[in-house]
Amino acid sequence: MAVSISHLGYRKLSRVIFGWQAADRTSLLALFILMEVASHWLWCLVVWWRQDVYAPYVNVTLLYPLWIGVTLMGAYSFWMVSRLSPIRKDNDALHQWQAILVTLYSTYIAVVIVVMGHSSLVAGVSLVGGAMLAMMLVQRRYVWRAFLGHAAVILAVTLLPYFGVTLPNLRQMSISSFPLGTYSYLTYSEMTAIENAVSAAALQKGALSWDSLSQLRYSSAFFWRATHIYMALPKAIFIIYIFRALLSILDESKKETLQHANQDELTQLNSRRYGLTQMKQALKSVDNQQDFSVILLDLDWFKDINDNYGHDVGDLVLAEVAQTLRQFFTDEAIVSRYGGEEFLIVLPDTKHDSAMLIAEQLRRSIAEQVITADDDITFRVTASLGLYTLTHGARSCIKQAHATLVQKEAESELNQSQKVKLRPNKRGARKILTAQLPQDICQRLISTADKALYEAKGRGRNQVVSANAMLAEEDVGRRKKQCGGTL
Template identity: 30%
Template sequence: MGFSNRIIRHFDDVLDWTPVRKSLLVLVILIVILVHYWAFQLYQMYFPSKYINYDFLMGTQWGLPLIIFLGVLLIYFGKRLEDKDWAQQLFAYLSTFYYSITLVILGYVIGLSNMTTGLVMAGAPLFGFVLFQRKIVYAAFSTATVMILALSTLSAYGYIPYAPLFKPEFFYAFKARPFYLLCMIYFALPHFVTIFGFCDLFFIRWRQRERNIHHISITDSLTNLYNRRAITHCLENALAQNAELVYPVSVVLLDVDFFKKINDAHGHLIGDKALQVVAATLQSTLRKADQVGRYGGEEFLIVLSQTELEQAVIIAERCRVAISNAYVSDEQDQRLQVTASFGVSCSEQCGYQLDKIVRQADKYLYEAKHQGRNQVVSILNTIRT
């Protein structure tokens, strides 16, 4: 398994995590970002650039370690509160406010009018909306926005310096531009990786969920075939598409013989196994383009697009023989034969109306059961065992 797949599996159920656990994830990400910034600070302390405000750097040298320590402390308490119901929302608020306020402070230090601030302002709320309730994200984002506006206003009117990490002449020196660009790339990099990386993971998980939900919505859980709604939709589409080209559509409706007796004599588990055997037999016998679903109880419906009645009867007979050759073992390991009765109809005789073509197939199915079961009946003839 590749590294990316291991990461995806680790965060596979992140959307189902508790708010505290999600908050711990946010805090860990922030600590990594802070350590990234701290590495820049340490490098400049020992190898200072001529564009760095060294006095400010040394005067605030313990600021980042203190913020990191507070983050680690929050993680410690979060781990202890992870299973506490009362702490879920409270800790989510605390962690998101810590995240947003910390990044605003760091943004002020390096300058609020740059691509790093824009990336965080655009990406962090998106990241937050995936993890937390909207009110939590709005509260933290609103606070951060007010702080940014206040700091920007104070900087614009000269009450506080803009980007105090850098010397004032830094922003006017043409030769400083490459250094400034490298600094901004350095500061933006961890935000870019975490925001876009985790959002990608979350959306992968979301897409997987959507596929799973769609599969559940169209699948019969017992037989793993289409459920009634899905197979009816397949028939509707087949009739609509083939009606335009005047291609025939055939419908096969089948019912497991004496299914109630199987349930009464051997129990519902054996009855379920019988349905599963029939479903598996139909899947292995039908063509790839054919569609089959559980229509209700012990009934199955098969949609045969671009198939004339004569060919549909042959396919139904092939399925009948395959089912009669299958068996189910009961609790005493005795083999129970399973048979089914089939009714076949076709749009060539019934037209392309769904109700009419299904009603005709149901009519022939009733005749097959009335005439002795385990046979295929259509308007053409009756094929007996």
């Protein structure tokens, strides 16, 4: 599609980099070039129209070929704006046109900088800002080569006058010191401009006074500095505006990406990965005297719901149950979709009795909820829950056992290094100091709660089973067996 000015809105412009095809992005770059060339063409028009005023500062003879070159570049950019869409599927041809566009523009802007008088402001904006913008729209390797070539041209323009090379220059008046015989830091091009200005003034007026020379100097300096600002400032503002828009959409994309990564799309709950991450962080920050409860919830007969009513109704059930979970728990709880019809609920700083009460109330809330599907179909669902509470005492025992294991591993590494006469490994000592809970502690807690959930399923579903009670019963059974059944 052809690019128009209407595409330059704040939001649309920022999405160009991510949504448009390569041909459209190249066409947009051609539009940006066309806008800059149009400003140059307008400058030539104003100087030509008021040449009676600007003739002392501008070489009008050189203005005409420059104006023709600007017009040709503008016509080419205008053609490129609509030319690239028909070849959007031909990558080879598209890359060739991109290389041609970047090369022509780099050459054009270098010529403009040279002819209009070398300005660090114009050169800097064109070299850095233009290159960064172009890299977002076309092949970076073309822009990188053009950037290096442009830098080489600027360097050459700076050095060539010191070797006696005269470059074409529109600037006819750039006096910064007088008389010429005194020492001052003037480049060769500035000295030449002074001589030309003196000659031109002498021929036009017949005599050159100090007052007229001073007036010419200030007028020339103002005109050319205003020209350089006109060439550079709008372009700089435009580039900063575009980068601001792009950074805004990058921030939005980052937020959206994190949301998709951290949030389950169907239920709007935490994703499994993000839920486990939050669980690990909560487990690390829990105090030594606080218990840590985990609930694993599974909807009963969910496969039958999908088979009888369809997957759309099954998704509706998951969304309704998720809404119940969001309304039921406070922000302290970590609620995530663990997988399929399973939900993981983490309750930091929650004792076992309180967690059992919460789980039972949740089970009742889900059982009382009426699901309304299409065609006025209504039904209820139930859930089975497995609960495990890691007490602060059990957590201390796990920490101690893990630290002992890490210490043994460190001692083994130390003995091994001594056998081969290596420097003692201090990493093991650091491991002992930093050893807390094992890395897989979260998975252990979930696995324990899952056993209770499996037991709840086996007992007929729609109930809460405590893994702590199961472990206590197993412990009593082991003791009875060890004591010959006398307990």
